[in-house]
Amino acid sequence: MARKKLLSQYHPVLYFLSVWEKRIRRYIWWKYNKETYASHKQKDKLPFRIKKHQSVLIRKLGDADLVLQYNKVENLKIAIQEINSILIKPAETFSFCNLVGIPTKRKGYKLGMELTFGEPRAGIGGGLCQISNLLHWLVIHSPLTVTERYHHSFDPFPDYNRVLPFGSGATVFFNYRDYCFKNNTNATFQINLWLSEKCLEGELRCSEEFDFAYHVEEREHEFVKLNNQFYRKNEIWRNKIAKFKSGKILETELVTKNFARVVYTPDTYREVTLADLTEEQKAKV
Structure with missing residues (x-):
């Protein structure tokens, strides 16, 4: 596409x-926002x-x-x-x-x-x-x-x-x-x-x-190929951890989902079609 x-x-x-x-526009925003x-x-x-x-x-x-x-x-x-x-x-x-x-x-x-x-x-x-x-x-x-x-x-x-x-x-x-x-x-x-x-x-x-800390991790990472173009996707998650309770997880939160065009050829990848992508991913193709 x-x-x-x-x-x-x-x-x-x-x-x-x-x-x-x-x-x-940004200068105006800086001047008048609260x-x-x-x-x-x-x-x-x-x-x-x-x-x-x-x-x-x-x-x-x-x-x-x-x-x-x-x-x-x-x-x-x-x-x-x-x-x-x-x-x-x-x-x-x-x-x-x-x-x-x-x-x-x-x-x-x-x-x-x-x-x-x-x-x-x-x-x-x-x-x-x-x-x-x-x-x-x-x-x-x-x-x-x-x-x-x-x-x-x-x-x-x-x-x-x-x-x-x-x-x-x-x-x-x-x-x-x-x-x-x-x-x-x-x-x-x-x-x-x-x-x-x-x-x-x-x-x-x-x-x-x-009394808490955060641990950030990557999930669902992979390269995909669509119509001769490569893309890279993953998810960034973080756990809120109780520092003084043996690392007990208090909360788990999705920080962001990424889907980006790749301008090199990755070593490994998966062939996909548009039907395999989410609506959010399709908007970035």
Whole structure:
């Protein structure tokens, strides 16, 4: 089934206008909505760690230009300064784009790899999704509530030392594809980010210690082939576990279902027809 082009894909000017129309809408939303956005930082770390994670900075990604990956590291350094040590107080909302702002050459951002219309390409500030991916993984291990999250509609590269389940991240594109979560608890949370020699590292800390934790897992993963096109699907689930009762499961929750186009040939796959897909999956074909 051929995918129809968006109007903005026919000419660079149309794409530019489409992007800025969406950005202006977001600026208006920020100005007039009633959300209180996290903006205060604290150098001292909150006492209790909820979750820590790290992701490798430079990866073997097919024919991806290594220069763009090294540029990405420089982009991460700039964005981290805007997020590191941020406090998310009760009733506050964390907005990635609101905090980081628009990536520009004037701020020091370089050309990094970004994914647009199913293709990897160079873009100013490319690679910042590595931060939003890490943040989402931290957040879904906490009682914070994700209020806005997007993920790429296609899978561009075969797995190479993948640690997290496919589709467990969050993509951002200033400012209309944002990553947001809200603190609906009575505790205060804190995000800390830093770069080690080989990794982007981060942790989520809290002012209080909870008597529960979360375990996130992947289910129903497989590659399928439909009309000479490959797709990847899975489900992300999490269990809420009682920390001091031998890991007793208190709740089980479906976090998300993923179904994405694959732009490489997987080693194993299953042939399917449209009749084998759900209505939600058909809408992504």
